[in-house]
Amino acid sequence: MEIIDQNPAEQASAAALPTVETARKLGLLPEEFERIQSILGRQPNFTELSIFSVMWSEHCSYKNSIVWLKTLPRDSERMLAKAGEENAGLVDIGDGLACSFKIESHNHPSALEPYQGAATGVGGINRDIFTMGARPIAQLNSLRFGDLNLPKTRRLLRGVVKGIGDYGNAFGIPTVGGEVYFDECYNTNPLVNAFSAGIVEVGKVAKATSYGVGNPVFIVGSATGKDGIHGATFASEDISAASTEKLPAVQVGDPFMEKLLLEATLEIIASGYVIGIQDMGAAGIICSTSEMSAKGEHGMIIDLDKVPTRQANMEPFEILLSESQERMLVVVEKGKEDIINGIFEKWDLHCAQIGEVTDTQRLHFYRNGQLVADVPAHDLVLGGGAPQYHREYREPAYIQEFAKFDAATVADVTPTEIGAVAKHLLTHPNVCSRRWIYEQYDSMVGTANRGTNAPSDAAVVRVKTPDGKSTDKSIVITVDCNSRYVNANPYVGAQIAVAEAARNIVCSGGEPLAVTNNLNFGNPYVPEVYWHFVEAVKGMGEACRQFSTPVTGGNVSFYNQSSDDGPVFPTPTIGMLGLMEDTNNRMTLNFRQPGDAIYLFGQSSNDIASSEYLYSYRGVKASPAPAFDMEAELAMQQALNKLIRQKLVQSAHDLSDGGLFVALAESAMAGNLGFDIQTATVGGSEAFRLDAVLFGEAQGRVVVSVSAAQKEAFESAVADSGVPCVQIGAVTEGAFVIDDQTLMSVADAKALYDNALGTIMA
Amino acid sequence: MKFGVVVFPGSNCDQDAVDALTLMGQPVVKLWHKDHDLQGCDFILLPGGFAHGDYLRTGAIARFSPIMNEVIAHANRGGYLMGICNGFQVLAEARLVPGVLLRNLSQKYTCKNIYLKPQSSSVLVSAGLDKEQPLKIPIAHGDGRYYADADTLKQLNDNDQVIFRYCDETGAITDAANPNGSLENIAGVANERKNVFGMMPHPERAADPLLGNTDGRLILEQLVTSVLA
Numbered sequence: 001m002e003i004i005d006q007n008p009a010e011q012a013s014a015a016a017l018p019t020v021e022t023a024r025k026l027g028l029l030p031e032e033f034e035r036i037q038s039i040l041g042r043q044p045n046f047t048e049l050s051i052f053s054v055m056w057s058e059h060c061s062y063k064n065s066i067v068w069l070k071t072l073p074r075d076s077e078r079m080l081a082k083a084g085e086e087n088a089g090l091v092d093i094g095d096g097l098a099c100s101f102k103i104e105s106h107n108h109p110s111a112l113e114p115y116q117g118a119a120t121g122v123g124g125i126n127r128d129i130f131t132m133g134a135r136p137i138a139q140l141n142s143l144r145f146g147d148l149n150l151p152k153t154r155r156l157l158r159g160v161v162k163g164i165g166d167y168g169n170a171f172g173i174p175t176v177g178g179e180v181y182f183d184e185c186y187n188t189n190p191l192v193n194a195f196s197a198g199i200v201e202v203g204k205v206a207k208a209t210s211y212g213v214g215n216p217v218f219i220v221g222s223a224t225g226k227d228g229i230h231g232a233t234f235a236s237e238d239i240s241a242a243s244t245e246k247l248p249a250v251q252v253g254d255p256f257m258e259k260l261l262l263e264a265t266l267e268i269i270a271s272g273y274v275i276g277i278q279d280m281g282a283a284g285i286i287c288s289t290s291e292m293s294a295k296g297e298h299g300m301i302i303d304l305d306k307v308p309t310r311q312a313n314m315e316p317f318e319i320l321l322s323e324s325q326e327r328m329l330v331v332v333e334k335g336k337e338d339i340i341n342g343i344f345e346k347w348d349l350h351c352a353q354i355g356e357v358t359d360t361q362r363l364h365f366y367r368n369g370q371l372v373a374d375v376p377a378h379d380l381v382l383g384g385g386a387p388q389y390h391r392e393y394r395e396p397a398y399i400q401e402f403a404k405f406d407a408a409t410v411a412d413v414t415p416t417e418i419g420a421v422a423k424h425l426l427t428h429p430n431v432c433s434r435r436w437i438y439e440q441y442d443s444m445v446g447t448a449n450r451g452t453n454a455p456s457d458a459a460v461v462r463v464k465t466p467d468g469k470s471t472d473k474s475i476v477i478t479v480d481c482n483s484r485y486v487n488a489n490p491y492v493g494a495q496i497a498v499a500e501a502a503r504n505i506v507c508s509g510g511e512p513l514a515v516t517n518n519l520n521f522g523n524p525y526v527p528e529v530y531w532h533f534v535e536a537v538k539g540m541g542e543a544c545r546q547f548s549t550p551v552t553g554g555n556v557s558f559y560n561q562s563s564d565d566g567p568v569f570p571t572p573t574i575g576m577l578g579l580m581e582d583t584n585n586r587m588t589l590n591f592r593q594p595g596d597a598i599y600l601f602g603q604s605s606n607d608i609a610s611s612e613y614l615y616s617y618r619g620v621k622a623s624p625a626p627a628f629d630m631e632a633e634l635a636m637q638q639a640l641n642k643l644i645r646q647k648l649v650q651s652a653h654d655l656s657d658g659g660l661f662v663a664l665a666e667s668a669m670a671g672n673l674g675f676d677i678q679t680a681t682v683g684g685s686e687a688f689r690l691d692a693v694l695f696g697e698a699q700g701r702v703v704v705s706v707s708a709a710q711k712e713a714f715e716s717a718v719a720d721s722g723v724p725c726v727q728i729g730a731v732t733e734g735a736f737v738i739d740d741q742t743l744m745s746v747a748d749a750k751a752l753y754d755n756a757l758g759t760i761m762a
Numbered sequence: 763m764k765f766g767v768v769v770f771p772g773s774n775c776d777q778d779a780v781d782a783l784t785l786m787g788q789p790v791v792k793l794w795h796k797d798h799d800l801q802g803c804d805f806i807l808l809p810g811g812f813a814h815g816d817y818l819r820t821g822a823i824a825r826f827s828p829i830m831n832e833v834i835a836h837a838n839r840g841g842y843l844m845g846i847c848n849g850f851q852v853l854a855e856a857r858l859v860p861g862v863l864l865r866n867l868s869q870k871y872t873c874k875n876i877y878l879k880p881q882s883s884s885v886l887v888s889a890g891l892d893k894e895q896p897l898k899i900p901i902a903h904g905d906g907r908y909y910a911d912a913d914t915l916k917q918l919n920d921n922d923q924v925i926f927r928y929c930d931e932t933g934a935i936t937d938a939a940n941p942n943g944s945l946e947n948i949a950g951v952a953n954e955r956k957n958v959f960g961m962m963p964h965p966e967r968a969a970d971p972l973l974g975n976t977d978g979r980l981i982l983e984q985l986v987t988s989v990l991a
Binding site: 162165166169170171172254255256257259260346347348439440441442443444445446447449450452453454462468583 | 771772774775777778780781782796810811812814815816817870871872873874875900902904964966967969970972973974975
């Protein structure tokens with residue numbers, strides 16, 4: 001078979017085929033170029049080389065991470081799809097319903113073009129959900145930015161938030177929660193991780209597959225343009241000054257188109273005639289055709305002339321690699337073309353048959369009647385012929401330095417200094433209210449967000465059946481990662497991320513079920529960076545086994561580093577799905593009434609390591625991860641879950657950034673009440689440091705409030721559980737009182753906390 | 763009484779409106795924007811969302827959707843018609859209610875709970891509501907700043923066409939309680955004939971007890987009771 005090369009540059013120089021140098025420019029290693037030649041049994045043309053370069057990029061192939069990702073636990077009886085098997089994880093939530101959920105990064109595009117980068121991240125993750133036949137019901141996001149004092153950081157924050165808002169709001173799925181942290185390590189490389197969850201009936205899930213010789217292949221949704229070409233390759237490089245020259249690698253989003261595509265996609269899946277469907281994200285047509293064909297063990301003939309394009313004269317590689325948004329590839333039963341066309345016509349969307357399924361297991365792409373690429377599907381994809389590497393790793397020198405931290409060298413806070421630390425924390429960008437951000441997101445569309453009028457540590461979203469009927473179930477979802485802890489100790493830090501996510505779900509009345517992860521790291525070819533990755537994956541795996549929350553999938557984002565700032569903190573973000581079977585198990589974080597007793601539930605330590613207080617108030621950057629005992633944490637969570645089901649607590653709020661003081665303040669502000677506590681109760685006979693009591697971030701602890709009527713039953717249940725628990729004070733009318741010293745009124749605290757971010761961004 | 767909720771491409775609060783009305787025991791159907799049949803509905807509701815992507819201008823394209831011919835004829839016959847949020851923007855573009863909705867003064871899309879004070883004693887949406895009780899209702903819009911020229915505004919006030927004004931928790935109508943810069947804190951208006959109503963806030967988002975706020979239900983109940991009367 002004759003292969004005609006369409007690359008104009010090479011047509012000019014007769015039949016010159018690309019060399020190893022071209023391969024290198026496309027991001028391929030010399031040994032990968034050799035491997036491509038041996039797979040094809042000949043030299044690839046430029047189109048084929050481009051195909052391999054994107055399909056074997058880290059973004060599509062996970063070549064530098066898959067070896068370790070395979071060590072993560074992936075099974076539980078609730079798993080309906082294993083990690084990597086479908087576009088997103090699929091978890092049985094009972095009564096014939098399943099939840100599809102996933103997190104994905106859009107870090108590199110957002111670094112260059114924050115608005116479109118973030119917007120298309122939201123679009124991409126939602127397509128992963130509805131391509132399975134699930135209607136998205138809630139979104140979260142996990143964001144990291146640099147020093148907020150820099151104008152550049154404020155520009156990025158403004159752009160990312162507006163991008164997420166404009167896309168998600170118009171798409172019509174509520175953004176119900178998230179997290180955002182600021183640290184100078186993210187000055188050049190912000191992180192934008194978007195999470196979505198949807199509901200589908202078990203047995204009505206659409207698959208990303210292709211089979212049945214002669215079945216038609218359709219491309220539906222937006223037309224294909226030159227945007228986002230080599231976006232997957234771009235995401236697999238360090239950010240440099242030259243990156244701005246890759247602006248065309250950033251895609252442009254259209255949420256209106258996505259909304260139409262959602263409705264049309266769910267309609268065609270409901271028709272029952274869809275064999276397979278996959279959204280087009282990274283690497284566009286080539287990714288969806290190869291992954292679906294490899295999975296179904298079939299091939300495809302595709303006529304690129306039939307792809308609706310936005311501009312004339314697109315080269316074959318441009319059509320194949322374009323990452324134009326809001327597109328899907330659909331294989332349907334032969335003879336049902338009219339039904340599919342009718343549905344897309346109703347929604348005024350493109351629907352073009354571009355080819356058909358073959359039994360060759362190869363992909364044949366034609367342009368102007370000529371074969372422009374002939375590649376085996378299996379060899380392009382993860383789990384098939386894509387390379388897998390063991391990378392070298394080495395513990396960075398700073399780890400031992402951090403371990404040498406001695407708290408005795410840090411002055412404790414004096415009673416008169418508490419107020420100053422309190423104000424520092426309540427107005428710190430890492431602690432203060434995220435109102436300036438979340439008010440730009442529609443958090444209420446769909447009338448399912450139970451957090452609007454009753455805040456809790458995780459978002460609680462009620463589940464309706466796909467035909468709109470109410471159920472007693474809610475999903476409980478959260479995204480968590482304190483990357484400062486992970487930087488201090490990737491193994492423990494990743495465990496803490498899992499534990500905190502589970503804790504947030506338990507504090508909200510849910511039961512943790514499963515995890516999706518977004519592994520954001522620097523350049524994997526740097527041994528110290530790869531060590532971060534390896535340790536974090538090991539720790540995460542161990543914690544996910546312990547908390548019985550298997551990893552259903554997720555996303556790896558390497559190369560989050562720059563020539564100026566080096567790698568970002570290792571940031572293995574955990575997106576966790578929990579379930580609340582009974583509406584009445586709902587728990588909130590707000591104090592309910594004056595006079596309720598306040599307890600600190602869980603084991604405290606005389607520890608200030610890696611706390612926000614130590615890091616930003618004392619300016620001590622080098623310390624190990626905070627105290628963490630995974631078994632104690634699990635026992636605490638199981639006991640708390642039981643107390644909530646027994647209706648023995650009025651509120652529950654976990655201790656995280658800013659420690660006990662911030663947890664108390666947040667519960668008080670949410671209830672418009674105050675608190676009066678004694679710090680000596682926390683350490684008891686051990687006489688902890690005052691800063692460790694108030695601002696230490698030792699893990700595995702929760703502030704709960706208990707009504708007078710239930711105090712006795714609560715204390716008796718706690719004694720049975722064996723979890724350490726101490727009454728530290730009581731809920732009051734309207735001031736924050738610590739050791740008989742009034743710090744501030746709840747109104748003053750709210751003014752500081754609520755307006756801090758808006759003041760900086762004004 | 764039968765309710766019809768119009769579904770434009772890009773509508774995203776249509777199901778919420780259907781759910782809220784269903785919760786109150788009202789028969790309700792969805793009406794596809796390309797159809798020309800109101801299916802015998804007595805009360806038409808234009809829901810929130812981003813009809814036709816809100817491209818060009820909010821509501822500017824939706825008013826030309828095929829079904830709007832029948833919707834406008836229905837209103838001109840004196841039939842009940844209500845627009846919520848994007849629906850209000852469509853009504854304004856179609857000149858079915860006076861005034862326009864401009865970009866929020868903050869230049870930002872804003873979603874939060876706000877408070878409303880019922881105003882008109884003659885428009886059926888607010889007539890039966892306690893005029894002293896502020897209602898906690900969500901807003902979610904980027905273009906909600908009500909504006910009308912001085913003559914129109916005077917007519918609105920003289921003719922008792924203002925349905926709701928933004929207020930604070932205590933019911934005080936202040937600048938600080940105005941979330942988008944609307945003229946005279948106007949959150950909702952009726953047409954002169956008082957059969958067409960538009961409001962930016964979302965009562966349908968505050969109708970289900972499970973979500974912890976049923977102030978919106980008071981508005982919808984009032985509306986259902988008065989149209990049935």
